Every structure is written in C-alpha cells, then in structure tokens.
Amino acid sequence: MEMYLKSLGDLAATSGFSQLFLINVKLFGVPLPGYFVMILVSFVLLYLAIAKGFEPLLLVPIAFGALMSNVPLSGLNDPGGFFHYIYMLCQAEIYPLIIFLGIGALTDFGPLLANPITFLLGAAAQFGVFVSFMGANLWGFSLKEAASIGIIGGADGPTSIYLTMKLGQEQILPAIAVAAYSYMSLVPLIQPPFIKMFTTKADRAIKMAQLRPVSKKERILFPIICTLVAGMVLPACTPLIGLLMFGNLLRECGCTDRLSETAQNALLNITTIFLGLSVGSTMGAERFLAEGTVKIIILGLIAFIFSTVGGVLFGQLMKIVSHGKINPMIGSAGVSAVPMAARVVQRVSQAENPGSYLLMHAMGPNVAGVIGTAVAAGVLLTLLTMN
Amino acid sequence: MPGKVLDVKVAVGAAVKAGDLVLMLEAMKMENEIFATSSGTVKEVRVRSGDAVNTGDVMIVIG
Numbered sequence: 476m477e478m479y480l481k482s483l484g485d486l487a488a489t490s491g492f493s494q495l496f497l498i499n500v501k502l503f504g505v506p507l508p509g510y511f512v513m514i515l516v517s518f519v520l521l522y523l524a525i526a527k528g529f530e531p532l533l534l535v536p537i538a539f540g541a542l543m544s545n546v547p548l549s550g551l552n553d554p555g556g557f558f559h560y561i562y563m564l565c566q567a568e569i570y571p572l573i574i575f576l577g578i579g580a581l582t583d584f585g586p587l588l589a590n591p592i593t594f595l596l597g598a599a600a601q602f603g604v605f606v607s608f609m610g611a612n613l614w615g616f617s618l619k620e621a622a623s624i625g626i627i628g629g630a631d632g633p634t635s636i637y638l639t640m641k642l643g644q645e646q647i648l649p650a651i652a653v654a655a656y657s658y659m660s661l662v663p664l665i666q667p668p669f670i671k672m673f674t675t676k677a678d679r680a681i682k683m684a685q686l687r688p689v690s691k692k693e694r695i696l697f698p699i700i701c702t703l704v705a706g707m708v709l710p711a712c713t714p715l716i717g718l719l720m721f722g723n724l725l726r727e728c729g730c731t732d733r734l735s736e737t738a739q740n741a742l743l744n745i746t747t748i749f750l751g752l753s754v755g756s757t758m759g760a761e762r763f764l765a766e767g768t769v770k771i772i773i774l775g776l777i778a779f780i781f782s783t784v785g786g787v788l789f790g791q792l793m794k795i796v797s798h799g800k801i802n803p804m805i806g807s808a809g810v811s812a813v814p815m816a817a818r819v820v821q822r823v824s825q826a827e828n829p830g831s832y833l834l835m836h837a838m839g840p841n842v843a844g845v846i847g848t849a850v851a852a853g854v855l856l857t858l859l860t861m862n
Numbered sequence: 863m864p865g866k867v868l869d870v871k872v873a874v875g876a877a878v879k880a881g882d883l884v885l886m887l888e889a890m891k892m893e894n895e896i897f898a899t900s901s902g903t904v905k906e907v908r909v910r911s912g913d914a915v916n917t918g919d920v921m922i923v924i925g
Contacts, residue, residue: 685917818892829881829897834889835863835917 494547500760509760510547516763517542517755520653529660533632533751537652540755551756558756565753568640570746571633572718577743578633578845579698579722580735582813586838588693589686593805593836595789597843600809601851602785603628607778608855614770620644622855624771627655628778629848630662630810636754637715638852642859649758650768654775662815665776666783667823670807673787678794680828681802683836694727705850711860712853716846783807786840808837811844865889867913872922876904884922887915900924 487493491510500509520538524531544551544558551558564570587593608625612618623639624647635655639648658665671679698720706713725735790806804824808816817837824833868886872878878898885896906923909915 688917814892821892821894825895829895830899832863832894834892834894 489548491547491549497547500764502764503766507760507764509764510545512764513545513758513760514542516758517545523657530656532747533656534653534660536748536751537656537755537758540752541649541758542755544756544758545760552759558752561749562753562756565636565750566640566645568637568714570750570753571637571640572714573746574633574743574750575715575849576718576722577738577746578813579719579724580726580739581743582719582723582726582842582845583838584697584723584842585689585694586686586835587840587842588689588697590836590839592793593839594843594846596786596793596806596809596840597811597845597847598809598850599789599806600782600786600840600844601629601847603778603780603782603810604848604851604855606781607774610777611770611774614774616767616770619859620647620767622859623647623651624774625778626848626852626855627651627658627771627775628782628810629844629851630655630659630779630782630812630816631845631848632656632659633750634715634811634848634852636750638856641856645757646762647767647771649754649763650765650771651775652754653758654772658775658779659812659815662810662812663819663822665779666807666816666819669780669783670787670804670819670823673784673791674803676827678791678803679824679826680831681794681799682828682831683800683802683805683833686835686839691727691729695724698724698727701846705846705853709850709853709857711856712849715849715852719845719849779810782810786810802831802833802836805833805837805840809840809844809847811841811848813841813845814838816844817841863887863889863894864916865894865914867909867911867915867921868893869911870907870909870922872904872907874904874907878902878904878924885909896921898922898924 495511496508498506500507517538523529524534550556604625608621611621611624619642623644626635626638632655635651639651702717702720705716722738725731786806786809790803793801794803804820808820810816820837821834824831865887868888872884879901882898883895884898887894902924905925909921
C-alpha cells in the first residue's frame with residue numbers, strides 16, 4: 476500500500492499541476508505564478524486572433540506556441556525538444572528572410588514604378604522608427620534593444636524579428652513580435668485619427684489622376700536594379716532586400732510562375748507556421764512578464780504613430796510641390812503594413828469624396844515602405860555593429 | 863484600378879444620378895464602391911459579376 480501511495484506521489488510530482496502555480500516571476504514587485512499567467516496570456520492572444528481577427532495567421536501560431544511551451548515540465552524548449560530545434564532556424568534569421576521572399580512574390584510594385592516619387596513617402600514614414608529608437612534609449616533600453624523596438628514603427632513583423640535576432644536581443648523577441656503584429660492589425664484603428672489631425676477636409680478630398688501603365692521590362696529590371704543599388708549603398712540590407720526582390724523577380728519575369736506560386740503560398744505559409752511557433756516558444760514568463768514588455772508595447776505604439784504622422788507631413792510637402800496633385804493622405808501608407816495601410820487611405824478618402832479612388836496611389840508608398848523599413852533596419856544594423 | 867467586378871447594381875435602361883452607386887469592385891481584397899460620374903440613363907452594361915477588369919476599361923455607359 477505504501478509503495479502505491481509513493482508511486483502516486485511521484486507521478487503527481489512529475490505532472491504539470493505540481494508546477495502550475497509555482498511563484499517564479501515578479502512583475503512590478505508582485506510575485507506571480509509564471510506558467511499560469513503565461514497560459515492566460517496565450518488565451519488572450521488566441522481570443523484576439525480567433526474572435527477579433529487580429530492577424531490570425533501569425534497570432535494563432537504564436538499564441539499556441541506560447542501555450543505549449545508554458546506547460547510546465549514539457550521540455551519542449553530543452554535540447555532534444557521540438558521547439559529547441561525549430562527555434563534554431565529563427566536564431567539563424569532564416570524564417571524572416573524566407574517570409575520576405577514570399578512577400579516579394581506577392582507584391583505588385585507597379586504603383587510605385589508608375590509614380591516613383593512616392594518612394595520618398597515610404598522613406599518619410601520611417602520617421603517613427605528613429606523617434607522611438609531615441610525614445611527607447613532615453614527610457615533605459617540599450618542601443619541595440621532600442622533599435623529593435625524602434626523598427627516596430629515600420630509596421631513590418633519579419634523585419635522587426637530579423638533585426639532583433641541579428642542584434643542578438645533574443646530576450647525581447649516575444650514582446651517585439653507581439654507588439655509588431657498587434658499594431659499591424661490595429662492599423663485601421665490607429666491611423667485615421669492621426670491622418671485627420673494633419674490634413675484638412677479639402678486635402679482628404681483631393682482626387683489623383685490615374686496611374687500610367689507599367690511595362691514588363693520595367694517590372695523585370697526593378698528587382699535587379701533595386702537589389703544592386705540598395706546592396707551597394709547599404710550592404711547590411713542585402714539579405715532582406717535581396718530576398719524580397721528575388722521573390723518579386725520570380726513573380727514578374729514570366730517564366731517562373733511555379734516558383735512564384737510556391738514562394739507566395741506554400742513556402743510562405745510553412746515558414747509562417749514555424750516562425751509563429753518559434754516566437755511563441757520564447758514567451759517564457761521570465762522574459763515576457765517583465766516591465767520591459769509594457770514599455771516596448773508603449774514605445775511600439777509611439778513609433779507607429781510617428782511613422783504615420785511623418786508620412787502625412789511629407790505628403791503635405793509633396794502636395795505643395797506638386798501644386799495640389801498629390802493627396803497628402805497617401806503618405807500615411809508609407810508604413811509597410813501591406814495592404815492594410817493603403818486600404819485605410821482609400822476608406823478615409825472615399826468618406827470625404829465618393830468619386831475618389833486612392834487605393835492604387837496609396838499602394839506606391841505602401842510597397843515603398845516595405846523597402847524603407849528594410850533599409851532602416853540596415854541603417855540601424857550598420858550603425859550598431861560598427862566597431 | 864485593376865480588380866474584379868463583384869456586383870453590378872444597375873441594369874440597362876435605369877435612370878441614374880451622378881453619385882449613385884452603380885457597381886462594386888474588389889481590388890486588394892477590399893470592396894470598392896464605384897459611383898456614377900454623371901446623370902442619365904444606363905445605355906450599356908459591359909461587365910458581369912466575376913469579370914476581371916483593368917485600368918481604363920469601360921464598365922457602364924451612361925447617356
């Protein structure tokens with residue numbers, strides 16, 4: 476009898492329940508049961524993704540990864556565990572790059588080529604990246620952490636993850652990823668008030684002339700030239716820009732449809748699953764339940780707002796230079812949340828002027844923003860890894 | 863704007879006013895409302911729902 480009781484006791488000690496309420500973390504001085512709280516956090520993320528539609532393709536894998544890795548004693552993250560191995564490719568920065576390949580194959584750079592001046596708007600909307608980089612540094616984060624936080628303002632998840640890993644800031648990876656993807660899905664809520672604050676009713680009603688058609692030759696030459704120019708000027712951004720442009724060349728060259736199809740569907744989806752689970756697997760209590768996470772979420776929002784404002788203000792400048800032919804709102808689409816930011820512009824413009832169709836015009840700065848954020852990451856990377 | 867016609871809201875012979883909703887067009891996974899640019903009678907409807915259209919295509923003729 477005693478033996479049986481002892482075995483039951485041993486079994487209970489190896490069950491997750493024995494650790495579930497273990498107090499192993501402190502947040503703002505309050506001791507908390509880390510595993511239990513993180514499981515609740517994963518529930519919240521699952522709810523936001525499934526019921527509220529917040530970037531479900533990413534948040535569902537992230538949340539489920541967090542749920543699994545917070546089952547006490549599961550050993551998933553230990554050497555030999557599943558997450559340990561899939562995280563290796565995240566650590567080697569492989570996933571964000573493959574995702575960029577897929578995005579390149581998905582993206583139509585036509586609107587940018589038809590109106591190349593909108594490239595400047597994609598650059599202006601990186602304003603928030605640098606504002607919150609400085610803000611984060613002043614708020615006590617190291618320069619490398621601050622850079623990873625600032626890049627959230629570009630509204631580009633893969634770039635944020637890439638830069639964070641490249642700078643060796645794994646401890647803040649989960650907070651960065653969750654903030655970046657949450658804000659991306661909140662674009663339709665965050666942007667309109669700031670667009671309206673910096674434009675007049677008359678500005679928002681400006682109609683823009685139809686875009687010119689873009690030839691096949693231009694579409695083929697663009698990814699090649701862009702890779703060479705960006706790579707030569709800023710070698711650190713070659714991996715991101717190069718894979719983005721390689722994907723785009725597969726799409727545009729007309730003889731690699733099968734590869735383009737795979738890159739933008741199967742490969743992108745497979746990588747998204749592994750990237751999401753990897754990020755989720757890093758959401759341990761000691762990392763995520765930290766004061767830094769709260770600060771990162773606040774700074775991420777500031778970065779996002781300043782990027783939107785930077786884009787709109789530059790749009791105002793372009794309105795003046797173009798004698799009123801450019802609607803300043805399209806500047807807000809310079810953040811790289813494609814195509815959400817462009818859709819926001821379309822919606823806000825049609826509310827003012829039902830005959831106005833700005834969607835394609837806003838896609839110019841929007842796709843330029845993807846390049847802009849990758850370049851901003853390259854700038855930060857170069858500055859912070861110089862000896 | 864290139865896209866796919868989702869729904870044609872008017873038929874030949876219908877009277878429309880400038881600003882009336884005549885067509886729904888899907889572009890970038892978003893539904894866009896296309897409004898009549900002038901008042902008159904619908905003379906021709908050249909697209910059906912499901913058709914892919916490109917910039918410059920005539921979809922509806924109002925006379």
